Amino acid sequence: MSAPLYCEVLPGGAGWSMRVARHRVLRLTALDAGANLSALLFNASQPLDRLNVPDTLKALHTAKLTRGHVLMSDMGHALASITEDSLGWHDPLGGHSTAAQIERKFGIRNYQDFRNDRHRNARDNFLVELAKSGLGLADLVANVNFFSRIDVDDEGRMQFAANHCPAGATLDLRTEMDVLFVFANCPHPLAPAGEYPRARVQIDLRRAEPPGPHDFCRTFRPECGRALALSERLFL
Amino acid sequence: MSTLIYTESPLGPEQAVYRETILAGDGWFHPVKAGQTLRIVDLEGNQAADTFFFNADDVKERYSAQDTIREQGAIYLTTGTKLMSNLCREMLAITADTCGRHDTLGGACATESNMVRYSLDKRFMHACRDTFLLRMVLSGYPVTKRDLAHNINFFMNVPVTPEGGLRFADGVSEPGKYVEMRAAMDVLCLISNCPQLNNPCNAYNPTPIEVLVWD
8 A cells, every 4th residue: 555645643632624625545443443534525615515414324224334335425426435444333313512521521631721632522623623614513513433433223212332332443435526635533322331431543635546437436326326327417 | 013002082083273274285384383293194094294392482492303212212203202302301292192103213304305305306296305305495484404304104104123124114104093292391393294106105195194283
């Protein structure tokens, strides 16, 4: 594998955003067990064109995300494709943590007393990173949670799967247009109370081959192929 | 199939202060005051009523599906469900439900998602998102596409399987079934009576719904 163009390690609690060009691979690696990376994706050229979790799940007939799946916008575009996945299940249902939940589960650790070991939450991280791109609360739509798993029982109850993500788990996202990624490396909102988890996540960015006609994601389902075709129309 | 709990309402239609029929493919964008009760009736059965809410005093506060299901720890909506905002505040609470289960994972149909889901030539079929956008633009309220997040599908049945699959199952609704909710704040209610013809969410035959409001 080629040397990454860029590499970053997100400490537990961190927020991060970056505009990534089309046809790059963002490899996410859970450096510690129990990682959870809450994520939003936007068309970097037109942020009104943004990740739509229901449209993605409906098109794929799935309530989990894994290899072959394409993350879709509300305008029918493929934003990014999951080209590799060592874990097999990433959560699109559970949403993200807020200051009130983090306080309920893990207690308050403010900056005054704890400096950069304070307890951070995904909502505030999202809002800060969105603001850096001129976006705000209106743009904070449903997110996905990489490295976490939520099981749903027959009654519809949601159960957080403990010990789902081992250290070293990886996920590859190939951009199908210029994408603004917004990440919050914060505890899953349904994670159990106790010690505030601080699993680190590494990001490696590399160039990717454009998906050909027999690409795994393009052919995974016909819906994936059509979403990729609609993204390709943006570059005619 | 899980347990469905049916709760009847004591309210009589003759006491309603507002009553309107919404034809299939039409929309409705209307204020509901704090303390008022809104009922949506599936007049002919198996008709998806795509529904979204804004705080009437500050439209940046809006319905949030993920906040709603996370706070109750379950994905289906029924009696007792608090419909939560993106600021994690209660907007309305479901007080009666003769259908037993409603979806908030599936979002609304759009012309673009129809292209992805069914075929690129489905672009010109009517879709809920067009109804939402037209109602928002014509309303005079300061709401745009940017303010539209994903909605509730009253009367729609979208079960999640143990393997993590998502199914669009046969409806659990029937003619005359209704769902009722009491507003905890002044809200604007945006409804698209779903025109989808490509899947069974409307039993391939979109039909009218009725909305009623009580003080």
